Amino acid sequence: MLEALEVFGAGVAVKELGSGAYVQASPALDRLFERSESTLVGSHDGELMRPDEVHAMRRVELQAMQQRGAVLSEHRLDVGGRRREFSVARVPLDERHLLCAWLERTQEKQREVHLQRALAQIEQLQQEVEALRRDAQRGSGRDELTGLQHLGPFNEQLQREIDLSTREHREFSLVLVALDQLENVSDAQRQRLVEALGRLLRANTRAMDAASRVADNVFAVLLSGVGLATAHSRMEQLRRQCSQQIVPYEGSDLGMSVSLGVASFPHSSGSHDALLEAAQAALRHSQRRGGNQVSLASIPLGG
Template identity: 35%
Template sequence: MRSDRTLIGKAYVASEAIALRRRFLMTIISFGLAWGAVMQVPAMLGIAPLGAAQTRNNLLFLILSAGVLAMLWRWPRSFGVGAVAYFTAAFVYVSAAQFLVVEDQLRMLLYFPLIGAVFLIVGNVGAWFTILAAIAVFVTARLMGLIPVSPLAVSTFVFTLGVTGAFFEAFSRQMTRTLDTIARQNEALEAAAKKDHLTHLLNLRAFRESMQAHVDGLRPDSRFSVAFIDVDHFKAINDRHGHAVGDAMLVALADTLKGAVRKRDEVARIGGEEFAVLLPGADLAEAAVIAERMRAAVAATRVEAGGTTLGGTVSIGLAAYDSSFDTIDALLHAADAAMYEAKKGGRNRVALAGPAAISPTA
């Protein structure tokens, strides 16, 4: 079960990371649309010297950006496709500017925010590929005489681009380690919140969540039962021997119940001396066999505590889930009511929800 929780925790963190990157991408696109719109108006009026080709590129990029933004808003799961489409278009747009907007001597700086965004949203591999491609475009434009800068300026640009990539790489790795640490901490906190501090069994919250998960995932031929268990005369044990002895007995009974059920069954402590067991795949008849095994195992258990040897018994009520139960609480109530029938019948026995009851064989 720990490995399952680990996988669930990592999946949760991964989904949260994707959601964060999607929101970040939507923010980048929104700012890009605003900037592109500001550039488009003066370009169309002939005020900004973008040229006809780059003005057309700007308009196409605005249209594609708006489409990707709408897609991410309407279909969040399309994040991967949207990110690749947007950054491919952005790279083509910035690279075209290196050849078409010769009046802008600092246009190569547009690669820096683009590469930073690719690092944070797409990942390291895609970002380093973008860096190499940007260097290739820049050098090609320089050799064609479209970027009239000195060889020193070329080396400075290439070096700075590489250093930027290295910084973002380090940041990305640190962010990944931080997210992993958060995932482990969240897993530990979640596990602690779902465990009974004394017996280390599931607590009521975790038990109810597990029941609900079974209800939500039921197939037409699926079934499960619930056992509600109460320790007989437990108050008398506490009053006579003290709470420390009572706690020792509860721990011993928890171990006994875990040893008497199947591997897939889930045992919980849901109250002071009350336990519950989820029995997946078991109807009432099968659950009764398991419950009788639990009852007999507890009756045979002896606890050494405070210089005293103690034994105890339990009363068990069983209920099987079906469509007549509106909620899991109704199912628990039915098992609880059956447990009280076992109490009325003399304790140390198993009773089914309904008129029938199973007498102990001990």
């Protein structure tokens, strides 16, 4: 068993709980504790660790014996003159013996720390850029948080697009985009997600298009002169960009997922309100399918 577990990179030992001595130890665990010429067998934690570390080990060992099941714990130990991070799984073998599998995570933890620092730096830079954008756009009639059009001007542009497309017998598309999985998200985290989605929408709309925040977590996009198939392709690209987007918040990545509903004029509907209802129905379909989806509005028979 010790050899089998060692294949997965774990150092493995068996301890006798009464004496606290190691009665078996794999070569990987000997190396982990820098026993180059001797083995841990017969040793006690007091010979390997500081008193506070020994106490923490003993507490988790007793917990595993009481639960009669596997217990996983994290430990930071001074080994070889430096701090090292370990994950330790413990499983009772009988009333007296405990199987312990050690896995060093020092490098992994260091990478996590470096990643947290990098994300914090990205977050700070993004906030500085957003502050500059808000200052530059102040008084421009755009939403301060997202930099997108307010709903009133957006609806006016949508009506102009309907009138123009009616006269010239051409298509355009209306898309509704909603952030997914916000049940356990704080207000501050929600703001970061809204800002990030605003940036992506600004980057993915042309000068003749328009985008607006229509509700707390819902956005509308007008794709001028774009038919349903092309709109679907563009919004599928946006969905993938959102799923790959890093949204830093206090040293971690919030991630992002969106649901999208796409309707087109005149195929989905030929009026302002009906077109919006068609896009809403398509959005709800994406959400019912679990989110992170692009759905197309149905085309009425004879439409």
